[in-house]
Amino acid sequence: MKIFKLFKKDTWIRPFLGKYRKSLFFALTLGFMTFFCGGALMFNSGFLISKSAAHPENILLVYVPIVLTRAFGIGRPVFRYLERLTSHNWVLKLTSELRLKLYRVLEKDAVFFKNKYQTGDILGLLSEDIDHIQNLYLRTVFPTVIAWILTVFIVIALGIFSLWFALVMLLLLCVQVILFPLMAILVNGARQEKQKMLKNELYTELTDNILGVSDWIFSQRGKEYLEFHKEIEDKLHHVTRAIKKSNHYRNTGVQLMFGVIAIALLLWSGMQFPGNHGGAANWIAAFVLVIFPLIDAFAPLNDAAQETNIYQDSLKRLNGLSNESSDERKPSESIKQLNAPFVLTVNNLSYHYPDDNKQVLNDLTLSVGSGQKLAILGRSGSGKTTLAKLLRGDLEPSVGSLKLNGIDVSDLGESVSDYIGVIHQAPYLFNTTISNNLRIGNEDATTASLWQVLERVGLKNLVTSLPEGLETVVDEAGLRFSGGERHRLALARILLKNTPIVILDEPTVSLDPLTEQDLIETFMKQLEGKTIIWITHHLQGLSMMDKVIFIEDGKLKIEGSPDELASSNEHYKKLLAIDHGDYVVE
Structure with a gap:
């Protein structure tokens, strides 16, 4: 993927990953614990329901799952809050450093920077690109890494009970964490590029022609301009609809795959824990229910992967500044005072x-x-x-x-x-x-x-x-x-x-x-x-x-x-x- 190649040569983002690695690790750990508590809550709830339905002789037999259910029920929102607090704090520190670095670059090169960039480019660097980097972590990096960690944890946990089913689950989860996100990039990547190009063209044409609207009126070509403008808008709407349609089909596929995973867990747990009432059969509901809260961890991966196409330009522009040498074109300090007449x-x-x-x-x-x-x-x-x-x-x-x-x-x-x-x-x-x-x-x-x-x-x-x-x-x-x-x-x-x-x-x-x-x-x-x-x-x-x-x-x-x-x-x-x-x- 192009974005990984950009990261290898990146001089803007990578230095701060090491600087704030403790906060980054803490944020990822809290994110994992959020979904772990959600899954564990459903696991204990499923076990508790099955165990209670078997009419236990003593309340002490369900006391532990009752306590764990309450603990995980409280832990999920607490960890979620702490994860959001930590991850946003980490990202805000990162973007603060990036803005400071960007301002210093622009200030240092202000005399000749305008020779290579238009005002719109500079404003894009100051606002849009930094915001994209912020979203890159909050909406792409953090969810993706947490989903990978959960995948490894689920496979290892199932491997304790059954190695062959752990490999089956690994295959099914890889479809969610690798295949579907890759399809999102490949299918909609070109469309997003075209969408961005059409938006830029539409903005440029609209701005230029509004400023020169009198020319269109005087030349009596107003209808021609409206037709031209509508043509670009129609192309943009067509591409946007295609992206939304593709996303709809892909999201449907994701939900169906989770249905397959739930059915697979049901069949496996039925074979793994046979019995009519009580005993090992209590684990069937626990294993099946655990998958549903984990959907929230895997479902956003497709949109997260697709948005990497948007972040690439931001990374290119920011790293492009690093390659600009202040020595390329410095205003001469030895130019003497110019005198009239001025020609x-x-x-x-x-x-x-x-x-x-x-x-x-x-x-x-x-x-x-x-x-x-x-x-x-x-x-x-x-x-x-x-x-x-x-x-x-x-x-x-x-x-x-x-x-x-x-x-x-x-x-x-x-x-x-x-x-x-x-x-x-x-x-x-x-x-x-x-x-x-x-x-x-x-x-x-x-x-x-x-x-x-x-x-x-x-x-x-x-x-x-x-x-x-x-x-x-x-x-x-x-x-x-x-x-x-x-x-x-x-x-x-x-x-x-x-x-x-x-x-x-x-x-x-x-x-x-x-x-x-x-x-x-x-x-x-x-x-x-x-x-x-x-x-x-x-x-x-x-x-x-x-x-x-x-x-x-x-x-x-x-x-x-x-x-x-x-x-x-x-x-x-x-x-x-x-x-x-x-x-x-x-």
């Missing part, structure tokens, strides 16, 4: 994400001069946002170069924020005061500077009217402010930082036309003299730009000034008509 040059740039060979950008070449206003247009998925990440140094080109004054942007490291600022679609405001939110741009900004910059972005009157002015606490994510107001606060940060280059990553995509136009005019006025790179879906406000480029399928298709394109380019004319609502479908 961005993109030369034969191509890019694809590490896990996808599809070219997001292909052989892109352009130059952005100091103080130039450049608009980048293109439909959803054309590569605009990826280009913005490359311009900011969050990603490194797969091929070609992207330089600021002759220095690779990715080599600037954290100092890139001194030269390039970004205003995103949904600027984030932290749950602290307005002044603290603004000082993210400049920690040393004075109160007077804060009021000055608020006046420049048109928010001074609003902040003045708030109960505590600059010290008013902003709700989480800035929900007390409208979309336009959050963008103005983001602009205020940029102005306090005073970066020479500003990337506007579709900041007006969710605003109404009047607010959008007002915000665009504020951006252009307050950022006068700075280099502006505006990524947008809309054509509103493009007349204020010096140059417009279109990216299609990762390639630069059209470029020129707004006036040139409006007079000579048919595609641009068509987009203008659509944007103004004048386009008529023939």
Whole structure:
């Protein structure tokens, strides 16, 4: 199995198995004792019922099984509670260590880690993967090991009475602990991979197309998108139904196998302990009833084995971090202070994400001069946002170069924020005061500077009217402010930082036309003299730009000034008509 191969090379989980081996052993022992008490309770109960039905001459003849029944009846929930307490404590200690190790890796490699991983990957590592490791032990490792221990104990116990039946029982139990779990992995493993792939595809397509929903509407292709979305959903539902159907058949087989085991015990005990009343015949019910509480120990093994397919990716990603060397790509510490004029040059740039060979950008070449206003247009998925990440140094080109004054942007490291600022679609405001939110741009900004910059972005009157002015606490994510107001606060940060280059990553995509136009005019006025790179879906406000480029399928298709394109380019004319609502479908 792949997961065992991963464990052999694992550097994240295995070290902690030795560190907490005493707690691990204690948890497994308590788990075994839980099911032992459950089986022993039924064993003694069966014996007690049979013995009592034989009308014993003296109560002392059933006194011991009465006491044992009460003892095992109390012991089962007690051991269950202690097992849960111990196992969860062990797993929580393990995951705590894993999170600490992960944070240290991310912090150490933060400067260049973003070059190889997208934000979603990092969030997946921080939350999903660690949770999967936690479930790996609670839902797979512990139940499987306890079931194996019970199998060995049952076979040895039966071997005391009958060696040949112990071997028969070993065969029947191996079907439960080995054959059925293996079938679960083999039958549903490929389906789970396909299910995961379809979910990722559905999430990616849904996210991209919601952000670019205006493109679908303007191009009158909304029905086409819905059909495409429904097609993926139908495939996902089909795979999910197949997995559930397979699980149903397998679980039915498990129950039938337990029925076979119960019948086998009944037949064997009848032969092993012959008699009509009392004596050895009292053991028949004891041996038959003991199997039923053990079903709870063996039944979860199939789902536990099947879930190993889910855990493999988590182990791969975590161990993949261990192979990343901090020395592969360190920001240069010897880069001197860059001086104006600031020129961005993109030369034969191509890019694809590490896990996808599809070219997001292909052989892109352009130059952005100091103080130039450049608009980048293109439909959803054309590569605009990826280009913005490359311009900011969050990603490194797969091929070609992207330089600021002759220095690779990715080599600037954290100092890139001194030269390039970004205003995103949904600027984030932290749950602290307005002044603290603004000082993210400049920690040393004075109160007077804060009021000055608020006046420049048109928010001074609003902040003045708030109960505590600059010290008013902003709700989480800035929900007390409208979309336009959050963008103005983001602009205020940029102005306090005073970066020479500003990337506007579709900041007006969710605003109404009047607010959008007002915000665009504020951006252009307050950022006068700075280099502006505006990524947008809309054509509103493009007349204020010096140059417009279109990216299609990762390639630069059209470029020129707004006036040139409006007079000579048919595609641009068509987009203008659509944007103004004048386009008529023939």
